[in-house]
Amino acid sequence: MCGIVGYVGERPASRLLIDGLRRLEYRGYDSAGIAVLTDPTNPGGHSLTVMKRVGHVAQLAAAVPEDLGGNSGIGHTRWATHGGVTEPNAHPHLDNDGRIAVIHNGIIENHAILRAKLVEEGARFRSETDTEVLPHLIRKFYKGDPVAAVRAALSVVQGTYGVAVLFADHPGLVVGARNGSPLVVGTGEGESFLASDPHALAPYTRKIVYLEDREIAAITPLGWEITRLDGGATNHVVETLTESWGGGDRGAYAHHMLKEIHEQPESLTRCLSGRVVPEEGGARLGGLDLGPRDIAGIRRIGVLGCGTSFHAAQVGASAMEQLARIPAFAEIASEFRYRNPVIQQDDLFFAISQSGETADTLGAVKEVKVKGGQVMGVVNVVGSTIARTCGRGVYVHSGPEIAVASTKAFTSQVAALLVAALSFGRTRALGPHEGRAFGEELLRIPEKVASWLERPGPIADAVELLVGGRFVFFFGRGVSHPVAMEGALKLKEVAYIPCMSYPAAEMKHGPIALIDHTTPVVAIVPEDMMRDKTLSNIQEVRARGARTVVVHTEGDREARKLADVSIPVPATNLLCSPLLTVLPLQLFAYHAGLTLGRDIDRPRNLAKSVTVE
Numbered sequence: 265m266c267g268i269v270g271y272v273g274e275r276p277a278s279r280l281l282i283d284g285l286r287r288l289e290y291r292g293y294d295s296a297g298i299a300v301l302t303d304p305t306n307p308g309g310h311s312l313t314v315m316k317r318v319g320h321v322a323q324l325a326a327a328v329p330e331d332l333g334g335n336s337g338i339g340h341t342r343w344a345t346h347g348g349v350t351e352p353n354a355h356p357h358l359d360n361d362g363r364i365a366v367i368h369n370g371i372i373e374n375h376a377i378l379r380a381k382l383v384e385e386g387a388r389f390r391s392e393t394d395t396e397v398l399p400h401l402i403r404k405f406y407k408g409d410p411v412a413a414v415r416a417a418l419s420v421v422q423g424t425y426g427v428a429v430l431f432a433d434h435p436g437l438v439v440g441a442r443n444g445s446p447l448v449v450g451t452g453e454g455e456s457f458l459a460s461d462p463h464a465l466a467p468y469t470r471k472i473v474y475l476e477d478r479e480i481a482a483i484t485p486l487g488w489e490i491t492r493l494d495g496g497a498t499n500h501v502v503e504t505l506t507e508s509w510g511g512g513d514r515g516a517y518a519h520h521m522l523k524e525i526h527e528q529p530e531s532l533t534r535c536l537s538g539r540v541v542p543e544e545g546g547a548r549l550g551g552l553d554l555g556p557r558d559i560a561g562i563r564r565i566g567v568l569g570c571g572t573s574f575h576a577a578q579v580g581a582s583a584m585e586q587l588a589r590i591p592a593f594a595e596i597a598s599e600f601r602y603r604n605p606v607i608q609q610d611d612l613f614f615a616i617s618q619s620g621e622t623a624d625t626l627g628a629v630k631e632v633k634v635k636g637g638q639v640m641g642v643v644n645v646v647g648s649t650i651a652r653t654c655g656r657g658v659y660v661h662s663g664p665e666i667a668v669a670s671t672k673a674f675t676s677q678v679a680a681l682l683v684a685a686l687s688f689g690r691t692r693a694l695g696p697h698e699g700r701a702f703g704e705e706l707l708r709i710p711e712k713v714a715s716w717l718e719r720p721g722p723i724a725d726a727v728e729l730l731v732g733g734r735f736v737f738f739f740g741r742g743v744s745h746p747v748a749m750e751g752a753l754k755l756k757e758v759a760y761i762p763c764m765s766y767p768a769a770e771m772k773h774g775p776i777a778l779i780d781h782t783t784p785v786v787a788i789v790p791e792d793m794m795r796d797k798t799l800s801n802i803q804e805v806r807a808r809g810a811r812t813v814v815v816h817t818e819g820d821r822e823a824r825k826l827a828d829v830s831i832p833v834p835a836t837n838l839l840c841s842p843l844l845t846v847l848p849l850q851l852f853a854y855h856a857g858l859t860l861g862r863d864i865d866r867p868r869n870l871a872k873s874v875t876v877e
C-alpha cells in the first residue's frame with residue numbers, strides 16, 4: 265500500500281527518494297510525490313519543493329529535474345483511501361505557508377472533525393485527503409520545536425499512521441512517527457533514512473531501527489533519536505538486515521508473477537529444509553519454542569489470515585486436525601478481531617501473513633494477546649510488524665514476492681503449516697512410521713512441483729475456455745476447497761474475470777442455478793476419499809451445459825473423461841495436494857491476465873501490503 269521514504273545527508277535527495285519509491289512500487293499505489301528542501305542560499309531560508317504525479321514512479325522521476333538540488337527530503341507512494349486518484353490528493357501535503365510537508369500511511373479517523381475546526385481557524389485545504397489535517401495541525405502547534413509540534417499534533421489524532429515530516433525552517437532534519445503503520449530508521453555514515461519498509465533502503469544501508477507504535481523519531485545526518493509520543497524514553501538497538509530483497513530483477517521472465525510461480529521448487533525447498541526430520545518421523549520448528557509438554561497441552565488451534573493467507577490457513581487448520589487430532593479452525597482475521605472471540609489459555613493461534621504488515625491480521629494478533637492467548641506468526645518478511653508482535657513463529661522463507669498476486673508465498677505458507685502439523689502430530693497422534701511417511705512425501709514435493717512446471721499441460725486450452733466464459737466457477741472438497749478459493753481469487757485479481765468458489769457439494773444447494781454453457785467450471789479433484797463424490801458433482805454441472813477444466817491426479821482416467829480440458833498433477837497424499845493442485849490455477853490467472861492485456865504484476869486497485877483496515 266502507501267510507501268514512505270525520508271532522507272537527510274549529503275546525497276542529492278530527490279534521486280535517492282525516487283529510487284527508494286521504486287523499491288516500494290510492488291506494494292501497490294496510484295500516485296507518487298516528493299518534497300525536498302531546496303534553495304539553501306535563499307535569504308528567506310530553504311524552500312520546500314514539492315512534485316507529485318498520478319501514475320507510476322517513472323512519471324514522477326521524468327518530471328523531477330536532474331539539478332533539483334537539496335539533501336533532505338521525503339517521498340511517498342499513495343494508495344487512495346480518502347479522495348480520488350488525483351495530483352492534489354497525492355502526498356506530500358503542506359500547511360498554508362508551504363513550510364511544513366507531511367507524508368502519511370494509514371487513516372486519520374477523526375479527520376472530519378479536525379478539518380472543520382482547522383478551517384474555522386484559517387487553514388486552507390487543497391485536497392480531499394484525511395492526511396491534510398496533519399500539516400495544518402503541526403503548523404498550529406509549531407513554536408520553533410519541530411519534534412514537539414509533531415508530538416502535539418499526533419496527540420489529538422485518532423487512527424493509524426506512519427508519518428514523515430519535513431520543515432523548511434529545519435534543514436537536515438526529518439521527523440517520523442508510527443502508530444499501526446510500519447516505519448523504520450536507517451542509519452549510515454553522515455546520513456539517516458526513514459522508510460515504511462526497510463528494503464527500500466537496502467542499497468544505502470542495512471542498519472535498521474524498528475519503531476514501535478506511538479514512537480517518534482528525529483533523524484539528522486549525525487544520527488537519530490527515538491522517544492515515545494508521550495515523552496518517555498525508548499531503548500532501541502540497531503539491527504542488521506540480512507535478507508536480500510532485490511526488487512527489480514525479473515531475470516528472463518516477462519513478469520514477477522511468472523518468475524515467482526517458477527521459483528516454487530526453490531522456495532519450498534528453503535521452507536522445508538532442516539525442518540522436516542524423516543528419521544525421527546517428525547519436524548523441528550525452533551521459532552515456535554514449544555516442547556512436547558507444551559504441544560501436549562494445546563486444546564484448540566486457530567489459524568488466522570486474509571485473502572490468500574486465509575486460504576493457506578484453511579489448509580493448515582485441516583492438517584492440524586488430521587495429523588495432530590487437535591480441534592482447529594481457520595478464520596478471516598478481519599472478522600475474528602471484531603467478534604469478541606472466546607480465547608482460552610490452552611488455545612494456540614497462528615497468524616499467517618506474507619507481508620507481516622496486514623492491518624487486519626495484526627489486529628487479530630493483538631486481540632489474541634489482549635485475551636491472554638498465544639499467537640505465532642507464519643510470516644515471509646523478516647522483521648515485519650506481525651513477526652515482531654508475535655515474537656515467536658515460523659518464517660516461511662519464500663524470498664521476495666514482488667507481484668501483488670501471491671503465489672510462492674501461498675505454497676510456502678501451506679508447507680510451513682504442514683511442517684507444524686507434522687511436528688504437533690508426532691507428539692499427539694502420529695506414530696514414527698506415519699510421521700516418517702508424511703515427512704518424506706513433504707520433502708518430495710519441491711521435485712514434483714519442478715517436474716510439473718516443466719510440462720504443465722494444456723494451460724492455453726484451459727485459459728481459452730475460461731476467458732470466454734460469462735464467469736467461472738471453481739469447486740473442490742476438503743483441502744481442495746481452499747485451493748478452489750485461491751484459484752478464483754487469482755483469476756479475479758489478475759484477469760478481472762468474475763469467479764465464484766464453492767465446496768463441490770454446495771453447488772446443488774443453490775449455485776447450480778447459475779450453471780449453463782456460458783459458465784466454465786474448474787474442478788479440483790485429487791485422488792482422495794472424496795474423489796468419487798466430486799466426480800459426480802462434475803457430472804452434474806456438465807449435464808447442465810458447463811464446460812469443465814479438471815485438475816486431477818496423473819493417471820486418473822475417469823477424471824480425464826469428465827474434462828473438456830484435463831490438467832493432471834503428480835500424485836501425493838491428500839494434505840500435500842494443495843501444493844500441486846494450486847499450480848495450474850496460478851498459471852490460469854497469469855495467462856488469462858496476459859491474454860486480456862492486464863497489468864499482471866500490479867493489478868488495478870490492489871496493494872501488496874494492506875496496511876489499512
Ligand code: F6R
Pocket residue numbers: 570571572573574616617618619620621622625668669670671753754757872873874
Ligand atoms: C492475493 C493476495 C492477498 C493477500 C492478503 C493478505 O493474491 O496476495 O489476498 O494474501 O492481502 O496479505 P498478507 O499475506 O501479506 O497478510
